[in-house]
Amino acid sequence: MAQRSRVVVTGTARKWSPSWWCTWLALRLLGARPIRVSVRHRCEAESVDAVIIGGGDDISPSHYNQPAEPDGEYDPERDDIEIRWIQWALENKKPLLGICRGSQLINVVLGGELNQNIKELRKLTYNRPGLLPTKQVFLEKDCLLSEVCKKRKLRVNSLHSQIVKRVGVGMRATGWDLDGFIQASESEGREQAVIGVQWHPEYMFYVPSQLRIFRWLLNR
Numbered sequence: 001m002a003q004r005s006r007v008v009v010t011g012t013a014r015k016w017s018p019s020w021w022c023t024w025l026a027l028r029l030l031g032a033r034p035i036r037v038s039v040r041h042r043c044e045a046e047s048v049d050a051v052i053i054g055g056g057d058d059i060s061p062s063h064y065n066q067p068a069e070p071d072g073e074y075d076p077e078r079d080d081i082e083i084r085w086i087q088w089a090l091e092n093k094k095p096l097l098g099i100c101r102g103s104q105l106i107n108v109v110l111g112g113e114l115n116q117n118i119k120e121l122r123k124l125t126y127n128r129p130g131l132l133p134t135k136q137v138f139l140e141k142d143c144l145l146s147e148v149c150k151k152r153k154l155r156v157n158s159l160h161s162q163i164v165k166r167v168g169v170g171m172r173a174t175g176w177d178l179d180g181f182i183q184a185s186e187s188e189g190r191e192q193a194v195i196g197v198q199w200h201p202e203y204m205f206y207v208p209s210q211l212r213i214f215r216w217l218l219n220r
Contacts, residue, residue: 004033005218006047010082010102011054013038019054019099019202026205026214037085039077045088050095050217053082053102055200058162063105064113072116083109095193095220097213100160103196107185110168115181118163124178129159131203137183143174144186145195148216149209156183156199156210163198171196193220 007027011020020036027034035043060074061067063083068074082102086109089096098106104114115121125135133155139146146152154175164182167173171194175184187194193216201210 004031005049006033006035007050007052007217008035008037008043008048008085009052009054010037010078010085012056013040013078019056019200022202022205023052023054023099023214026202026211027218029205029211030215030218032214032218037081039075039081045092048094050097050220051085051089052097052099052217053086053105054202055100055102055159057101058116059101059105059108059114061114061116064108066114066116069116079105090192090194093192095217096195097217098194098196099202100198100200103185103198104162104164106194106196107164107166107168107171110171112164112168112171113166115163115165117161118179118181119161121181122179125181126158131157131159131200133157133204133207135177135199137175137177137199139184140174143184144190145174145184145197145213148195148212150212151209154209156197156201157203158198159200160198164196193217 024034135158137154139152173182183198185196204210
């Protein structure tokens, strides 16, 4: 029997974490072995095949040289753990998927910058957070993500109030919403496998295009 791919999935340390369990289910459906990592759940990098940096609280703005928001909710210890896993994945050329906060953090680690609050800037997309695929995302022609999803226009969910304002070094923006905010980014070359999505595909694992994102991670 072939050995299951071991996939680190970072996230909140809270006991009840819907994002973790939905990601766990998506990976298990594809035959992988998910490994939970948080400030309470640790894992050695040995024998890890891929890394998913999950969604959650805002990233401390000190990592991209901006002041903290008055109502910001930050988790510096989680930031540090996830930064180390991103650096490890990049150094060891392991497939890397960033989901929402995870996409933002990958770009920040690579020198990118965030917009901390886009609520007042939205004109054509909903401000209300939701798990259902109600928002449109348009992918660049011939980008890796459009190949993976087999589509250039996606319907996705939306749970974020921050976005990647400037992608990191070695990354390129490949998906936008109706307001022109970056919704997807990926590594410029195909040698390093990195995709970041601003939505939560784990909550839409029942949608073929979204499950394909996890399948891509395992087949690299």
